[in-house]
Amino acid sequence: MPELPEVETMRLQLKKYLTGHKITSVEVNNRKTFQGDEKKILDTKILDTRRFGKVSVIDLANGYSIITHVKLTGQFIYRGPNLVKPRELSSKVTGGIPGPHTLVIFNLDRGGVLYYNDVRRFGWIKIEKTGEVESEPFIKKLGPEPFKGLTLDLFREILSKTSRSIKVVLMDQEKMGGVGNIYANDALWLSKINPKTPAKNLKNEEARILFDAILKVLEEGLKYGGASELAFVTPDGTEGNYQNHTLVYGHEGEPCDRCHKTVIKKVFLGGRGTYFCPFCQKE
DNA sequence: CATCATACCTGTTCGC
DNA sequence: TGCGAACAGGTATGAT
Secondary structure (H helix, E strand, O other): OOOHHHHHHHHHHHHHHHOOOEEEEEEEOOOOOEEOOHHHHEOOEEEEEEEEOOEEEEEEOOOEEEEEEOOOOEEEEEEOOOOOOOOOOOOOOOOOOOOOOEEEEEEEHHHOEEEEEEOOOOOEEEEEEHHHHHHOHHHHHOOOOOOOOOOHHHHHHHHHOOOOEHHHHHHOOOOOOOOOHHHHHHHHHHHOOOOOOEHHHOOHHHHHHHHHHHHHHHHHHHHOOOOOOOOOOOOOOOOOOHHHOOOOOOOOOOEOOOOOOOEOEEEEEOOEEEEEOOOOOOO
């Protein structure tokens, strides 16, 4: 569920809380999660953060970087002296900190601590040289991103080359980076396009409407600090709010917010829950 | 090469 | 009420 808006929200808070600090020690409770030599990231200043699609990067002064993908249930939670104000932990911080799902603990100077919780253990944290970050396999294969390299012309070209359903293509990170299930559903609803439509069948005008809709729903997600539908929490330990503002995602059985006369249906596409209005989004 | 199904995990929800 | 099955969804991988 963490998609572009969630990961960006997370990244910005990591930047805010970590920049200028040093990691003094790392406790690794799961070697599959933490890949690489933790000694490479100790006692060197944290310079900045970057994001590639759903991947976050923390750059260090010594030429190494921490690359991380939280997948579905990974959570970075910071506790330390420079939290803007005392924050109560969201109940969605699975198992507490530290807890049974705390797989990695980064101890920082000035008394800060960064915890990584991950119930389902799909997420990963890798240590790489900063110069090799863009060679990391996932980042290397990543397609152009909304707000970055993805232009309308490029978007149309991508769609024209595949007969797969438009929704599956939107979520394919090698075609375009950052969009996952929630925002794909909402962008298609906003565009009045049926999720099953073969991507190559979209008319130029439909592709334009969809392109704009993708930007629009991602902006909404960013505005609300992401969606805490499942396990997403921000590093300050609080939740995003987009889950209360979805257009169609999770609305199964409810009347459509636009036509008000049709009930939102749920089907499976590419193995994932897909919500749409059978009236507004006719095939 | 493109496409699709399944594995990876485990807490939560659902159906009987 | 209890318990197993189904579900949640991002990506890697193997099959087609």
